[in-house]
Amino acid sequence: MSSPLEILKKHWNYTQFRKPQEEIITAVIKGDNCVVLLPTGGGKSICYQIPALLLDGVCIVVSPLIALIKDQVESLLEKNIKAIALTSQLSQDEIIIAFDNLQFGGYKFLYLSPEKLQSKLIQDKIKQINVSFFAIDEAHCISEWGHDFRPSYLKLNILKELQPNANFIALTATATQKVLEDITKNLEIENATIFKKSFQRNNLTYQVIYTENYYEKLLQIVGRITDSIIIYTNNRKQTKEVNNYLIRHNYKSTYYHGGLSNQEKNNAYSSWISDKTPIMVATNAFGMGIDKSNVRAVVHINVPNSLENYIQEAGRAGRDGKESYSLILTNEATLFDAENRFKLNTPSIKYVKQIYSNLNQFYKISIGEQPIEFFNFSLQEFCLVYNLKLLQTYNAIKILERENIILLDENYSKKSTLKFLVSNNQLFNYIDKHPKHNNLIKLILRSYGGIFEHYTVINEFNLSKKLGIKKNEIIKELKELHKIGIVNYTCENSDSRLSFLVIREDDYTINRISKNIEQQNNLKFEKLQASISFIRNKKVCRNIMLLAYFNEIITESCGKCDVCKSKTYNSKIAQPLIDQIIKILKDQELSSQQLATILKCNEKQLLNSLKLLLEKNKIAITSQNKFKLNF
Template sequence: MKSPLEILKIYWGHTTFRTPQKEIIDTVLKGEDALVLLPTSGGKSICYQVPALAMGGICIVISPLIALIQDQVNSLKEKNIKAIALTSQLSQDEIVIAFDNLQFGGIQFLYLSPEKLQSKFIQDKIKQLQVSLIAIDEAHCISEWGHDFRPSYLQLNILKELQPNATFIALTATATQQVLEDIQLHLELNDAQVFKKSFKRSNLSYHVLKTEDVYGKLKQLLHRAKDAVIVYTNNRKQTQEVSQFLNRNGFKSSFYHGGLSLSEKNEAYLNWMQDKTPIMVATNAFGMGIDKPNVRVVIHINTPNSLENYIQEAGRAGRDNKKSHAVLITNDALLHETITKFKSNIPTVKFIKKIYFNLNQFYNIALGELPLESFNFSLQKFCSIYQLNLLQTYNAIKILEQENILLLDENYSKKSSFKFIVSNQQLFNYLDNYPSKNEFIQLILRSYGGVFEHFTIINEYVLSKKLKCSKNEIIKNLKELHEQGIIKYSFADTTSKLNFMVVREDAYTINRISKNIEKRNNLKYEKLKAVINFIQNKQTCRTIQLLTYFNETCKEQCGTCDVCISKNKTKVSLKSISEEILKTLQNQTLSSSELAAILNFTEEEILNSLKILLEQNKITITSQNKFKLAI
């Protein structure tokens, strides 16, 4: 049997382990369970991949994201290590062949999602395997106190029954003490060795920048960036809008979110990895498993939902241990909007009762009835019929799923996309020959911009409402245009499968879980408030604030965050700043953000000085909201 160090050298080309990887691997090789908390970029995968190769037998890896699973499998295959993933794309026959290969074909790693493990068929097959190690990745998903709770993780202790002699290792990058205790409890890791590495990143500086001109500040930061950048937003539409804005302003960027097709995601990812488009504008769907060493800046232009999310996303900067920055751009209006959106989208007990009642009415389920069949479910159609907020309704259904009242096999996140692949003139010629398509194509052109330049997400249901026809008619028209070579159309079926898991009892059903709902809502709000407190706290070093949240004691200030810099900065008088502004405005007009980019003062200092200069009539404002010297 090869030693862990030999395995590391052969497959990874390294000759040393990071701290505390060697200690974790030694523990696993002794057959002892381990609970590992390593920050983003801490090298968690090696902690189970290396001992699995040294132990022999099969390593089962539970992971929550198909994209992350595929990345891991591809990475192992590139090292000539046999690995397989059980995804929804495999048929029953292909799954049978996969398990035959696991038993007789020398495959060493089996990756699957926690949902896939719920299959009795797959459980029976796993029972027949020679399993030496079981790795639970993103283990924080098992805890309701975690930032990404998934009910399916609560069923993972079935693996203890299926493979009682296997060693367990649970891994996460973000967990408070409460979450760590939950992981040990639910996975039955009674005697596990716990390994925690500090969240402190001495090469990473945290900055919270307050500005009214978010896009202007973003441009300013990107002009200074020398290597790869990630810009995080909170919604899919904004990723595309910001990317287009940056490209119009001379930057090279791609965008990435969960609604893109696989080919679109791969193209954006490869362009970024190869530095063809060094700026990636993304939702938090982008990041897990991403290991690009030269990310120099991570920028958030919206308020993160939790400090767990924030530290994980920010931690994707500086993986090469070189000086890097995590920047959060904000203002009072954005913070107010964040709280307002949270309150409007969080499902109350009363709202969940309404959703549950409407779902039963929608499918004509009688009181006291438990239907055994699965129902086709379109979230958009359901919300349209009952005039419901889409996101709030989705959140309510997810809570009903967490409480085992419903089971949603969802395609909701999938989005269709299209792009015109003919010129304007060719399109005019086509309409001359097919005038019946004129109204439909005009609607598309009015509804979506940039459709000749890039792929655009299209909502067939919304178009059907505008044309007062069925969604199927819209899909048929789009497919015809695709077949005729006018557009490239990627259809995504958003119809989900919905199962009712309990007898219909209306209000009584929800009353039984009302305390759980309120507890979960309060927890989410507390997490959001922790983020806002972090943003608004200008007295305590950013690193100390983050470490304190994760139960780490730290008294040493980083000296590089915006709070530390402002404390160490020599106080400059408004008179001196005003004099610098007047000098800079000689023979030119500039906006406040342009002045902030030129002068070495904060935007707040510049705005205060501009107010004084305006009151003194030394400067005036142009119609373009720029400042110039008064005549």
């Protein structure tokens, strides 16, 4: 029998174990129930993958993230380790074949979502296979106090009924003490051994930088850092804008968000991981399974939704142990906007009821009916039909999914593709003779580059909006062009698939989950406010404050964060500059950039002087991010 170290060397790029992975692996092999809290990048997956390869039977891994499940299975298959994922795309016959393979084919891993586990067929099949142990990934989802609570996780105790002799390992990267207690209680794990690694990262410096011009500050940051960088933005549009801005200034950058096709995501990731484009601009959709050692800085130009999210994202910097930075770019307008956006985009119970009603109308579901099929679903079209706000509606749909009212399969997402089969000259000759296609063809040429050379993902809905006609008319025109050989067009008329998990009972359906909705909305707002408080803090060492949030108490300041450094700044030395600032602001309101231009002083000294004046309430910031005197 191979040793854990031999397995590690054979399949992974490690040469030795890191603490406490060795202790966790030993405990799992011994048959202990374990709850594991390791910071992001701490090597959680090998804590169950190595024991699974050494023990008889199949390790069943429960994960809430379909994309992460696919990544894990692909990674195992690349190592010639047999693994299967049960996704919503598998038919009943395919599920039966998968379990036959698990029972007789030497497979070591079965990955599935907690929702999939509710299937009676799957439950019966799990009873029939030899299970080595259960691994519960993202275990904080089981706690109502976790930052990503999912009620479906509360039903995972069914696993004890299906396989009474199998043990558990529950894993998470972020959990407070309350969440850890909920994990052991709700999973009914008896005599669990808790493995908890400190969140303290001595090589990581936390800094909050106040600036009115994010783009200019980004150029300064990327100009100083030669290794890899991740820049987290607030939304998909901003991701693309920041990326284009950096490229225009001759930096090698790429971008990543949830709206890209799988191919586009893979291309962006490959380009970044290989250092072809060392700067990655992304939404928080980028991060699952990311393990790159030379990320030297993680920059946030948004307010993280929670400190749990922030510590995970920031922790992607400096995994090689070298000095690295977590930088938050902010200003008062951004902080105000974060709270405002949360309130605008968080669905109330009334709004969730409205969306549920609209969905039933959209698919013509009768009261008392529960259809069993999947429906093609386009969020953009749905919002257009009912005149709904896109983000608020998406959040309402995700609440319905979280509460097991519907299932939204966003990974289904097959995109339409298009390629011109004729030359540029032939195309314009065709337009001259057939002017009815003129507007559409010219719009496509303006909207998509390289469409003569390769197949390009297109969005018919966006094209229809720009031309002011229905999406079906766009599809009809493209099919005509395909038929006569002008283009090669593959039409996929949905962004995702949706199914209904309960019978339609209108308000009663939502009333049953209204308490959960309200509690989760309040909890998410509290977590956002904790992030804002962390950013606004100017007195407590950022390392001390962040660790305290996770019940880890230290007393020694880091000496490196912006708060610690500002305390070493001597206000007496700054007094001449402070006097100059007050004199200039007597007659006008100015931004920090304008002050720097007038005073021709060191930027750091200016910002520290402005901080001192703000703390003493001598100056204030206007809604235009300018400074003014308070007297």
